[in-house]
Each structure stands twice: as C-alpha cells, then as structure tokens.
Amino acid sequence: MVSAYAELEGRMRDRLGGRECLYVPSCRFGLYLALRHWCEPGGRVLMSPVNDDVIFFVVLAAGLRPVQAPLDPLDGSIDPAAVPEAVWQGLSAVVTTNLYGNPDPAPELRARCDRLGIPLIEDAAHAIGSTVGGRPVGTYGEASVFSLSKHTAAKTGGFLALADPERREELAAARDALLHPPRRTGELAYLARPYAEAAVRGLRLVRAARATLRLLGAEERAEIRMPLRAGALTRALPAAPALEPFHSWVRVDxxxxxxxxxxxxxxxxxxxxxxxxxxxxxxxxxxxxxxxxEYGTPGNGGVQPLFRVPLLVDDRDGAIAALARSRITTGYLYDPPLDSYAGEAFTDLSPAPEPAARFARHALPVDPRRADEVLAVLRTAGIRPAHLSPTPGGAR
Known part of the structure; x- marks a missing residue:
C-alpha cells in the first residue's frame, strides 16, 4: 500500500516542481484535511459562489463559515479588487476554485494572504494542468488539493500538496485516522463501473445509464444543486468540525x-x-x-488545458437541449451561486453578487475533446452567444 502511494505521490511531486504530495481518496477529503489543519473552528473562509455545493458542505463540516467572493463574469475567477477591505480583515483563509481549470489570481491572493497572515488553500480539482504567473496551479498555497476524477477519469483519488514538507507526517496520520478501510465489494464495483457504463451507453440506453450511475453513487441530483435540507443542516452545524454529521451532503456523487x-x-x-x-x-x-x-471569452495569457470550457450562451437551457438531442451530456453546472442557494443563515453573502449570477446563468461547460461536435450543434440550433462585460473595477 505504501509503495503504491509513493509511486503516485512521486509522479505528482515531479509535476509540481518538488512540492510534497500526499495521496488522498478524493479532492473533497483532501480539502477537509487541509481546512482542519490550517483553520481554527469558527473561522471565516473566502470562497467562490460558483462552485460545487459539495465543497460548500466540506467547509461547513470543517467548522468554518463560508464567505462568498465577488467574481469576474467572464471566467468565474475570484475578483480580489471587488472584495471590501472589511471582508478581508475578517478572514481566516482563502480557498480558490480554479473553475473548470481557469486559474484564480493566485499571485494576488498569495500576496494578500501574506499581508493578513492567513493561509491560502488552492482547490485545483479542475486545474491539474493549468498555470498562473508562470507556475503550476497548486504551488502558491500552504496547501492545494487535486482530483484524479477529472482529467485522468480515474473516478477516484487525489492529492494534498504541501508547501512545508515537515507537515506531511501529521497530515498523513490525520488522513489515515479518517479513512474507511478498503472493501472488497467497493473494489469490485469500482473495477466494474467503466464496463457497465460503456455497455448501457453503447446500447443507447440513456435511462439505464443514469440508473447505473445512481446505483454507483455517481449521480444523485434531480436538479443542478442538491437539496439543501436547511433543517437538517441547522441540526448538523453544532457538531462541526466532523465529517459524520455532514456525510449525507459530502458523499453526493x-x-x-x-x-x-x-x-x-x-x-x-x-x-x-x-x-x-x-x-x-x-x-x-x-x-x-x-x-x-463566438461563444468563447478572451483568456488571461496562454491557453490552458481546461477540464471544461465555459462557453457563454444566451439561452443555456436551449443549448443543453440541443446538445442532448445529439447525445452530448452537459455536466458541472453550478447555478445558482452558493449564496443564493444557501442564504445568509449558512453563508456570508457576496458583496457584489451580480457578476457571479450572470456567469452561472450563461456558462455552458463543454468537454474540449468534443469541441467540433459541440460548436456544430450550437450553430445549427441557432444558439446565440451571451455578451458579458467584465466586473467594474476589475483589473484583469
């Protein structure tokens, strides 16, 4: 077991220029470890409101209060210039999202965190190959978390990367204390899953494919966001920090x-x-x-190997329906933003919510490996691009 971890960790360490890496079973698990290690319970954490709701519940499970950040409406990245000074002064940490692989402005956020004396934690689940400021995403924070479920399609695993290698032993012990032991049934289900999915999709049994995914815990949402269940969440909050009271939210998908x-x-x-x-x-x-x-937005530098490309379309529901008719499934939607989804009972609302709302409403995440197919469908269906302006005062 240790030797297998070591091989994976070594490969990722090389990608990050020597940064120490710790194998974890999922990105969300790694993020929980990082938040528990660097943040005292009760702290406030700046994060993106256009993000997977699972991450929101991980922050709550760590005993922390999410604070929703203003975003650039062109790419969904955090807009540091739009965060009021009073908000900065009340933070315990900043968590980046690097949405779809578009980097958050890590150099700016790193400098701000240094001035405040708080940790920067990078969620690089979508950004395993992205760079910012001439460095790989994931090399700016005290910690960064990566997923092997995205670009590699391994459907499992990830890394917690550490700026300080001396913290590895303590974090490895915390990881091992929280892990559930391997199960033979779970291992068999994991190994069989690609064949089951390929079979039902190859037979064009769409409903059967979705049922298979639900059975395997890979799809549990009737809507974009999972049900918040405010009453149950209110009852769970006093038990934080702990994973068990939040398990029904954190385990989704x-x-x-x-x-x-x-x-x-x-x-x-x-x-x-x-x-x-x-x-x-x-x-x-x-x-x-x-x-x-015509649906793309200008990048901030070179082209990144995005996990999904957020095309900006005027009628996203129409675009999704047109793609579905061509058997192209749209996933990784994060609408509405988390402050609208959860409300001020569970999060500090963004001081400038409209750019995030516009991006969330118009972003159509597209697998770049199907670029030509998708563009052909959108053009044939007459889907028009959405023209969004940058955040007023945004410097990038």
Whole structure:
C-alpha cells in the first residue's frame, strides 16, 4: 500500500516542481484535511459562489463559515479588487476554485494572504494542468488539493500538496485516522463501473445509464444543486468540525470519497496518471478551438488545458437541449451561486453578487475533446452567444 502511494505521490511531486504530495481518496477529503489543519473552528473562509455545493458542505463540516467572493463574469475567477477591505480583515483563509481549470489570481491572493497572515488553500480539482504567473496551479498555497476524477477519469483519488514538507507526517496520520478501510465489494464495483457504463451507453440506453450511475453513487441530483435540507443542516452545524454529521451532503456523487483504495483501484489510477500528458494536450487543443469561437471569452495569457470550457450562451437551457438531442451530456453546472442557494443563515453573502449570477446563468461547460461536435450543434440550433462585460473595477 505504501509503495503504491509513493509511486503516485512521486509522479505528482515531479509535476509540481518538488512540492510534497500526499495521496488522498478524493479532492473533497483532501480539502477537509487541509481546512482542519490550517483553520481554527469558527473561522471565516473566502470562497467562490460558483462552485460545487459539495465543497460548500466540506467547509461547513470543517467548522468554518463560508464567505462568498465577488467574481469576474467572464471566467468565474475570484475578483480580489471587488472584495471590501472589511471582508478581508475578517478572514481566516482563502480557498480558490480554479473553475473548470481557469486559474484564480493566485499571485494576488498569495500576496494578500501574506499581508493578513492567513493561509491560502488552492482547490485545483479542475486545474491539474493549468498555470498562473508562470507556475503550476497548486504551488502558491500552504496547501492545494487535486482530483484524479477529472482529467485522468480515474473516478477516484487525489492529492494534498504541501508547501512545508515537515507537515506531511501529521497530515498523513490525520488522513489515515479518517479513512474507511478498503472493501472488497467497493473494489469490485469500482473495477466494474467503466464496463457497465460503456455497455448501457453503447446500447443507447440513456435511462439505464443514469440508473447505473445512481446505483454507483455517481449521480444523485434531480436538479443542478442538491437539496439543501436547511433543517437538517441547522441540526448538523453544532457538531462541526466532523465529517459524520455532514456525510449525507459530502458523499453526493462520490460515496467512496473517504474509502481507502485497494490494489486494483491503485493500479488503474497509476495507469491513468501515466497518460495525463496526452489527455492535457487534447484538452488544450480543444480549449483553443472553443475559446476562438463566438461563444468563447478572451483568456488571461496562454491557453490552458481546461477540464471544461465555459462557453457563454444566451439561452443555456436551449443549448443543453440541443446538445442532448445529439447525445452530448452537459455536466458541472453550478447555478445558482452558493449564496443564493444557501442564504445568509449558512453563508456570508457576496458583496457584489451580480457578476457571479450572470456567469452561472450563461456558462455552458463543454468537454474540449468534443469541441467540433459541440460548436456544430450550437450553430445549427441557432444558439446565440451571451455578451458579458467584465466586473467594474476589475483589473484583469
């Protein structure tokens, strides 16, 4: 087990220029470890309101109060210039999102966190191949978390990367204390999942495919956001920090998020990670084509190998329906923003919510490997681009 972890960790360490890496069963699990290690319960954490709701519940499970940040409406990145000084002064940490692989302004956020004496934690689940300021995303924070469920499609695993290697032993012990032991049934289900999904999709049994995903804990949402269940959440909050009271929220779409990996899972993950450079090249090429289209937005520097490219469309529901008719599924939607979803009972509201709301309403996340298919469908269906202006005062 240790040797298998070491091989995966070594490969990721090389990608991050020598930054210490700790294998974790999921990005959300790694983020929980980081928040518990660097933040005292009761602290306030700046985060993006256009984000997976699971991450919101991870912050709550860590005993912290989410604070929703203003965003740039063109790419969904945090807009530091729009965060009021009073908000900065009340923070315990900043958590980036790097939405779809578009980097948050880590150099600016790093400098701000240094002045405040608070940690920067980078959620790089979508950004394993992205760069910012000439460095890989994930090399600015005290900690960063990566997912192997996204670009590598391993459907399991991730990394907690550390700026200070001397913290590794303590965090490894905390990880091991929270892990559930590997289960034979879980291992068999994981190994069978790709074949089951391929079979039902190959037969064009869409409803059966969705039922299979639900059975495997990979799809549990009737809507974009999971039900908040405000009453149950209110009752869970006093028990934080702890994972168990928040398990029903944190596990959504990934029931094995804290399951220790068996040998089969580790072997598949290692093979997938070894092919990552080819995958990133394909994502980068597709991203370039999509951003150059009428639906794309100008980038802040070179083209990134985005996990999903957020095309900006006037009628997103119409675009999703047109793509569905061509058997192209749209996922990774994060609408409405978390402050609208959760309300001020559970989060500090964004001081400038409209840019995030506009981005969330018009962003159509597209797999860049299907760029040409998607553009053909949107143009044939007469889907018009949305023209959003940058945040007033935004410097980027």
């Amino acid at each position: 990934m029931h094995d998020y804290r399951l220790g990996p068996g040998p089969g899972r580790l072997r598949r993950t290692t093979r997938r990670l070894a092919r990552l450079d080819d995958v990133l090249a394909a994502h980068r090429a597709g991203t370039e084509r999509l951003l150059a289209s």
